[in-house]
Amino acid sequence: MLNPLAIVLVAIVNPPAIVLAAVATLLVVLVTSVRGTGWEPTTDVSDEVLEHRASSVPETEFPEPGNRAVGGGGGGGGAIPAGGAEGEGAELEEGGTASAGPGDIPEDEVEYFEVEFEKQGETIEVANNEPLLDSGENEGFDLPYACRQGQCVSCAGQITSGGNSEDYVVHDNQQMLDDGELDEGYTLTCVAYPRSDFTIETGETP
Numbered sequence: 001m002l003n004p005l006a007i008v009l010v011a012i013v014n015p016p017a018i019v020l021a022a023v024a025t026l027l028v029v030l031v032t033s034v035r036g037t038g039w040e041p042t043t044d045v046s047d048e049v050l051e052h053r054a055s056s057v058p059e060t061e062f063p064e065p066g067n068r069a070v071g072g073g074g075g076g077g078g079a080i081p082a083g084g085a086e087g088e089g090a091e092l093e094e095g096g097t098a099s100a101g102p103g104d105i106p107e108d109e110v111e112y113f114e115v116e117f118e119k120q121g122e123t124i125e126v127a128n129n130e131p132l133l134d135s136g137e138n139e140g141f142d143l144p145y146a147c148r149q150g151q152c153v154s155c156a157g158q159i160t161s162g163g164n165s166e167d168y169v170v171h172d173n174q175q176m177l178d179d180g181e182l183d184e185g186y187t188l189t190c191v192a193y194p195r196s197d198f199t200i201e202t203g204e205t206p
């Protein structure tokens with residue numbers, strides 16, 4: 001395509017070509033304005049791209065920021081409670097203090113009860129802040145156990161003094177025995193703290 005500036009220059013140095021240059025310039029301007037540049041704006045596809053990404057990227061399941069700290073309180077930013085332990089055992093009660101278990105008895109308030117281990121043929125004194133399983137093991141009894149957390153029945157025994165086992169012991173969060181089994185005297189020795197004298201048959205499961 002002819003450059004209009006070149007045409008004008010040619011016209012200046014060659015006067016007879018002025019008319020021809022003017023006509024040529026006019027033609028160039030006319031053609032350019034009619035054809036345009038050929039450029040057309042592209043369609044805005046940003047919404048389409050965003051929708052595609054939203055449908056193809058899987059949902060993430062990050063916790064909400066407010067749920068990161070134990071108890072849902074803000075400000076901690078996911079801090080682990082004192083002690084550093086994680087999991088269900090580290091849960092705190094509302095108010096932020098750990099619950100006291102039946103074994104949390106100050107030494108000057110400890111009481112002892114007579115517990116007859118029938119199969120072992122011995123009666124021992126068991127402190128009310130010590131589980132039956134630990135007390136029996138300290139005497140050298142070979143007693144069954146697995147989790148030591150009240151979450152299986154490996155350590156189960158049966159109190160044969162009559163009535164509900166919880167008339168004689170307090171369980172620290174046992175999760176396996178139902179009311180009927182407790183009524184029959186069954187206990188989980190790993191989490192059972194004595195509150196009275198009684199006789200027990202170890203190695204007895206419901």
Ligand code: FES
Pocket residue numbers: 144145146147148149150151152153154155156188189190191
């Ligand atoms: S050892 Fe599992 S409940 Fe006692």
